[in-house]
C-alpha cells in the first residue's frame with residue numbers, strides 16, 4: 001500500500017455518531033460543522049466515544065444523505 005502516513009483529519013464515533021475534525025491551528029479536535037456552520041452530528045455528551053479512525057475512513061459522504 002501507499003507508504004505515506006496520513007494524519008487523520010476527521011473522526012466519527014461509532015456509538016453516538018458524533019463527528020469531529022482535527023484543527024491543526026489549535027492542535028485539538030473540535031465538533032465538525034458543515035459549510036453553513038451547523039454541527040454535522042453532535043452525538044451524546046455522555047457517550048464514551050469510540051472513534052472510528054483506521055485510515056480508511058471516507059472524508060465526507062456528500063450532500064445526498066440529508067435531502
Ligand SMILES: [Zn+2]
Pocket residue numbers: 013014015016017018043044047048049050
Ligand atoms: Zn460517542
